Amino acid sequence: MKIMPMTVRPLKASKDTSRVGLDGLGISVCELSASGMCGSITAPQEPNKPLRTGRMRRYRVLPYVLAVLVAVCLGGLWWVRHPQEPPLAQGTALFLTPHPDDETFGMGQAISHQVRSGRRVVVVLMTDGEGSEIAKDWAANGGTDVDGDADIDRWDFGLARRAEFESAMRALGVSEWRCEGASASQGATGIQDGTLSGIELASVVESIAAQYEPVSYFTVMEYRGDSARLTGDTKPNEDHTALCEAVCDVAVESETQAYFYKPYAYYKSAKILRWAPLVSRGDSEDFERKKVAVQAYSGIAKRSTLTLWVNSQKDRDEYAVPLSWIGGE
Numbered sequence: 001m002k003i004m005p006m007t008v009r010p011l012k013a014s015k016d017t018s019r020v021g022l023d024g025l026g027i028s029v030c031e032l033s034a035s036g037m038c039g040s041i042t043a044p045q046e047p048n049k050p051l052r053t054g055r056m057r058r059y060r061v062l063p064y065v066l067a068v069l070v071a072v073c074l075g076g077l078w079w080v081r082h083p084q085e086p087p088l089a090q091g092t093a094l095f096l097t098p099h100p101d102d103e104t105f106g107m108g109q110a111i112s113h114q115v116r117s118g119r120r121v122v123v124v125l126m127t128d129g130e131g132s133e134i135a136k137d138w139a140a141n142g143g144t145d146v147d148g149d150a151d152i153d154r155w156d157f158g159l160a161r162r163a164e165f166e167s168a169m170r171a172l173g174v175s176e177w178r179c180e181g182a183s184a185s186q187g188a189t190g191i192q193d194g195t196l197s198g199i200e201l202a203s204v205v206e207s208i209a210a211q212y213e214p215v216s217y218f219t220v221m222e223y224r225g226d227s228a229r230l231t232g233d234t235k236p237n238e239d240h241t242a243l244c245e246a247v248c249d250v251a252v253e254s255e256t257q258a259y260f261y262k263p264y265a266y267y268k269s270a271k272i273l274r275w276a277p278l279v280s281r282g283d284s285e286d287f288e289r290k291k292v293a294v295q296a297y298s299g300i301a302k303r304s305t306l307t308l309w310v311n312s313q314k315d316r317d318e319y320a321v322p323l324s325w326i327g328g329e
């Protein structure tokens with residue numbers, strides 16, 4: 001077979017080998033180069049073309065970079081907020097609550113989880129909460145003479161609150177609890193509401209714990225800086241602060257596990273604003289028990305802190321601060 005030599009029509013524009021001339025031929029410089037027919041023809045480059053291409057590449061990559069950044073941020077947020085199982089006690093789970101309802105609102109699922117995991121659970125009600133602002137309102141509107149001494153006073157109110165606490169304990173499956181409050185003796189013995197900061201609380205906590213050793217501590221977190229961003233009852237409570245600090249001191253001293261829960265987290269109307277280093281939840285049975293226990297507080301606690309009563313039944317999560325965050329190591 002005879003191979004005919006390929007002919008290439010010479011470019012007319014010998015003095016002008018611009019892209020216009022090549023475009024007119026319907027062929028590109030690159031195509032010519034690739035086929036080896038380019039010869040000495042070179043297309044002049046626009047001086048700023050490589051720069052523009054670089055910018056274009058950057059613009060094309062930008063959405064992907066942003067998507068990765070958003071994914072990393074969302075992943076981090078999920079990791080920080082995703083609920084874990086409530087921590088289990090090493091030994092007796094010793095729950096200390098300053099007033100009736102703090103334990104159920106703040107750590108009801110944590111209590112139930114310990115019970116159902118077979119731990120020995122002891123819940124200590126430090127005061128009967130008889131100093132509440134609504135004590136007089138309660139006495140005037142449906143309050144009863146609980147102790148039968150022919151009057152309706154704050155001690156009756158304290159005993160009524162204690163009764164709510166005991167119903168809640170039964171709903172959570174707790175069989176051991178103790179009440180350190182003063183209502184039963186009308187102030188003669190026991191700890192009165194509002195006085196935790198004025199007593200040697202750390203030694204009280206130590207002497208209680210000594211009866212159940214070894215223990216892990218579960219109590220309330222003091223308000224600290226959270227109060228500035230709270231809606232609702234924003235007053236830091238002195239009893240909460242005192243109990244938190246006493247348990248913290250004792251736990252650090254004895255190198256004991258301790259967790260501090262935030263019942264006040266539920267004051268925050270938006271769930272996204274509720275946060276703690278440890279966000280935990282029990283299983284559905286724990287949550288059901290907690291809801292029944294919160295219902296046990298439908299008399300006084302509901303009237304006193306309606307927001308907590310409502311939100312603690314809606315939110316599956318509980319918010320805790322481990323000792324290492326506040327006690328240091």
Ligand SMILES: [Zn+2]
Nearest residue numbers: 098099102237
């Ligand atoms: Zn309280």
